[in-house]
Amino acid sequence: MKLELSMTSITEAVPQQPNGHHMVNGHDENAYVDVTEQGRSEEKPLNLWQRFKKKMFRMEMLLAWTLLGVVCGIALGAGLYGSHLSKTAISLIGYPGEIMLRSFKLLILPLMVFALMSGVFALRSTKTGSGKVTRWALTYYLLSMIIAVVIGIVCVYAINPGRSRPFSGSGASGACSAKNSGEVQAANSTTKAKTTVDSILDLGRDLIPENVVQAAAAPNYLGVMVFVVTFAAFLIKVGERAEPIIQMIEVCNEVVIKIIHLVILITPVGIASWIATAILKACSIKHLVSSLGLFIVTVLSGIGIHFFIALPLTLLVLARRNPLRAFKSWLPAFAMALGTSSSAATMPVSMECGIKHGCNSGIVNFVLPLGTNINRDGTALYEGVAVIFICQAHGRDLSVGQVLVIVIVATLAAIGTASIPHAGLITLITALQATGNSEFLSDLSLLYAVDWILGMFRTVCNVWGDACATLVVDAWLKKYGKGIQMSPHEDGETLKLEEGLERKDSIITNHAE
Numbered sequence: 157m158k159l160e161l162s163m164t165s166i167t168e169a170v171p172q173q174p175n176g177h178h179m180v181n182g183h184d185e186n187a188y189v190d191v192t193e194q195g196r197s198e199e200k201p202l203n204l205w206q207r208f209k210k211k212m213f214r215m216e217m218l219l220a221w222t223l224l225g226v227v228c229g230i231a232l233g234a235g236l237y238g239s240h241l242s243k244t245a246i247s248l249i250g251y252p253g254e255i256m257l258r259s260f261k262l263l264i265l266p267l268m269v270f271a272l273m274s275g276v277f278a279l280r281s282t283k284t285g286s287g288k289v290t291r292w293a294l295t296y297y298l299l300s301m302i303i304a305v306v307i308g309i310v311c312v313y314a315i316n317p318g319r320s321r322p323f324s325g326s327g328a329s330g331a332c333s334a335k336n337s338g339e340v341q342a343a344n345s346t347t348k349a350k351t352t353v354d355s356i357l358d359l360g361r362d363l364i365p366e367n368v369v370q371a372a373a374a375p376n377y378l379g380v381m382v383f384v385v386t387f388a389a390f391l392i393k394v395g396e397r398a399e400p401i402i403q404m405i406e407v408c409n410e411v412v413i414k415i416i417h418l419v420i421l422i423t424p425v426g427i428a429s430w431i432a433t434a435i436l437k438a439c440s441i442k443h444l445v446s447s448l449g450l451f452i453v454t455v456l457s458g459i460g461i462h463f464f465i466a467l468p469l470t471l472l473v474l475a476r477r478n479p480l481r482a483f484k485s486w487l488p489a490f491a492m493a494l495g496t497s498s499s500a501a502t503m504p505v506s507m508e509c510g511i512k513h514g515c516n517s518g519i520v521n522f523v524l525p526l527g528t529n530i531n532r533d534g535t536a537l538y539e540g541v542a543v544i545f546i547c548q549a550h551g552r553d554l555s556v557g558q559v560l561v562i563v564i565v566a567t568l569a570a571i572g573t574a575s576i577p578h579a580g581l582i583t584l585i586t587a588l589q590a591t592g593n594s595e596f597l598s599d600l601s602l603l604y605a606v607d608w609i610l611g612m613f614r615t616v617c618n619v620w621g622d623a624c625a626t627l628v629v630d631a632w633l634k635k636y637g638k639g640i641q642m643s644p645h646e647d648g649e650t651l652k653l654e655e656g657l658e659r660k661d662s663i664i665t666n667h668a669e
């Protein structure tokens with residue numbers, strides 16, 4: 157029986173042995189554990205192929221593989237563009253991409269359910285006495301995420317990256333045909349027939365579905381999300397008796413994330429295939445490339461405004477702290493976030509920055525891990541921009557009510573996003589479905605092509621959002637929190653918080669693997 161040693165966590169500083177091999181969890185990473193017939197475990201060296209496999213299929217290599225997939229996809233698509241391939245040939249080229257997309261779609265519901273519930277469960281270690289701190293943190297998280305989505309929406313309407321309607325002939329909606337434009341027009345006319353009041357009333361109906369199973373199948377993920385969050389919140393209230401179910405759900409969340417890692421392994425091939433097909437089906441490559449460029453500019457502008465203006469303003473107004481000093485303290489965490497595209501992997505560095513900055517260690521130990529799990533300003537902004545961009549790119553107009561739905565869905569989707577690379581793109585599937593745009597799901601492959609860069613900046617923004625939350629709650633604790641003990645080992649409550657942190661840490665390490 158063979159048990160491979162766990163993959164190196166992105167966060168781990170891996171010590172070297174004299175022979176140049178790295179040690180992981182005290183083991184040689186170039187070895188595997190073989191359990192003998194007698195039940196004894198022995199470390200055996202990996203052969204050349206096993207070592208190659210291990211090196212090439214680790215998370216750090218994903219960026220390189222994905223970029224290679226993107227380049228191959230573009231080269232294949234551009235090379236064959238204009239050679240009038242048959243429909244069957246195009247379907248065959250797009251087949252691996254189709255399988256990849258189906259795998260992601262398959263995982264949406266379990267991921268959304270387990271990730272959202274785990275996010276809510278992260279709060280349960282805080283029930284004793286620190287309710288005030290939790291409320292402050294949650295209020296700030298929500299406020300900053302909604303501000304982020306609104307900034308993103310203003311940017312996307314100001315820049316209009318999809319104005320040339322580059323997707324109107326690509327993706328799920330088929331080739332450049334009259335049928336396609338007819339479909340979008342029909343969708344638009346139904347949308348226009350609805351008044352804003354109708355849309356808002358429909359939003360209420362979506363939030364409270366009549367039947368949760370039907371909502372999951374429809375899919376009305378907004379309704380499912382509301383049900384899931386409510387269910388998890390009441391599960392916590394049950395107390396001790398609910399603990400086995402809570403743990404089971406947390407384990408399921410870890411398992412789903414592991415399956416996602418597995419699917420991610422096929423993404424370089426899937427991406428290459430899907431991008432090539434999208435280019436082959438596109439009416440105009442020029443419009444496609446310029447729109448994606450404008451999309452990147454839109455997301456980065458939104459993130460820039462949120463990062464350099466909105467978040468520092470919240471620090472100044474709500475906490476009366478110097479944003480520049482805080483910014484300098486968190487620079488190592490920003491570098492880590494850029495390098496790993498994972499806020500989970502960045503969390504230990506971010507905590508170190510918080511402590512060095514002089515924040516209360518209890519607040520750092522509590523607000524940062526909680527934020528890493530549920531507070532994602534960059535992701536929320538991205539989700540809102542991406543949904544509207546895809547609609548624009550297909551020529552679909554949105555009513556005020558629908559934009560309101562996007563604000564809510566983008567925030568919820570960001571909360572349900574895992575703190576790992578490209579996770580925001582996976583929850584974008586949920587956001588598209590929840591906003592009634594499921595037919596545009598296949599366009600995600602095009603967004604995947606540029607996600608290596610957007611994912612990096614989303615993550616930096618997420619990390620800065622968590623840092624600002626920590627600073628604001630720290631300031632509020634000093635101002636209004638007389639009697640609340642948050643420093644380590646000062647009382648039982650803090651110990652409880654640390655226990656919670658340990659549990660989250662183990663989940664986070666798994667995410668980052």
Ligand code: ASP
Pocket residue numbers: 497498499500532534535573574575576577578579580581611614615618
């Ligand atoms: N990679 C981001 C993070 O770890 C999540 C995302 O993809 O938006 O925070």
